[in-house]
Amino acid sequence: MSIPDVRAVMRSCLLLDGFPEAAFREVAAMTRIRRFRAGDPIYDRGSMxxxxxxxxSGTVRITSVNAAGREATLxxxxxxxxxxxxxxxPGMPRVFGVTAHEEVVILELPGEGxxxxxxKYPESYPRALDLVSRRLWSAMSIIEDDALRGVVARIGRRLLFLADIQGAHSGGAVTIRLTREQLANMMGMTRQGVHARIRELETMGFVTLDYGRITLSSPEALEAYIRTLD
Incomplete structure (x- = not known):
């Protein structure tokens, strides 16, 4: 794997979008580059x-493991x-584990730094707080979906959530590197159940299914359709 341009990658991160240009020299000086192969643990639940x-580059999955050792992708x-x-x-243990979903390069910035x-740059706070709030809102929305909505709406909203949280939801088509089996695992459903419902969305033109990938043709159109199911 090639050596990433640390400053360019960090500038592209939405959480750091509120930092001025001068801050990225300091960010780069503190950042460590780490590489993992597919399946390697990045850190475990409970680590400090x-x-x-x-x-x-690459992808990671956030996971939880039950007492029987069964892993769920979140x-x-x-x-x-x-x-x-x-x-x-700081001082709180990590709630979930993280695993390299495929070969991945991580830029790691110490929490204290x-x-x-x-x-030092308080103008960064509004952007950071907005993104953290969005993640909390998204998590609460998933809980609401599981309690109140049908399967097609749950699948569609979960795909929208994944597109939005990776920062790729910008008005055009969005591709998510995810298999139907992984989506089923993520939602606590069977692969067959997810396959049948997501085929409905494909037939209507909202998604395209490829090997290891699901593409949302128009997130806005899918979102509008799901609202009609409420």
Whole structure:
């Protein structure tokens, strides 16, 4: 894998969008480059690291494991996305684990350094708080979906959530690197159940299914359709 341009990757991260240009020299000086093969653990649930991780290339999956050892995929993040929410709450253990979904390069910024930069450049706070609030809102929306909505609406809204949280929802088509089996695992459903419903969305032109990928042709059109199902 080639060496990433640390400053360019960090500038592309939405969480850091509020930092002025001068801050990125300091960001680059503190950042460590880490590489993982597909299936490698990046960190485990309960670990105490406080770091902000930005994906330079590849994908990761956020996971939870039950007492029987069964892993559930909660979210998949693509290049440009950030994870490591405990960077905002030092001293707290990580709630979920993270695994390399495919070969991945991570840029890791120490939590203390990130917090110092936010204190030095307070203009960064509105953007960071907005994105953290959006993640909380999205999590609450998923809970609402599971309680109140039918299967097609749940699948459609979960795809919209994945597109939005990876920062790729910008008005055009969005491709998510996700298999139907992984989507089923993420939602606690059978692969057959997800396959039948997502085929309905494909027939209506809202999604295109390829090997290991699901493309939302128009997130806005899918969202409008799902509202008609409420």
């Amino acid at each position: 690291q406080s770091t902000l991780c930005v994906i330079a 979210i998949i993040f693509n290049a440009g996305s950030w994870f490591g929410d405990t960077v905002f709450s 990130f917090r110092q930069l936010m204190a």
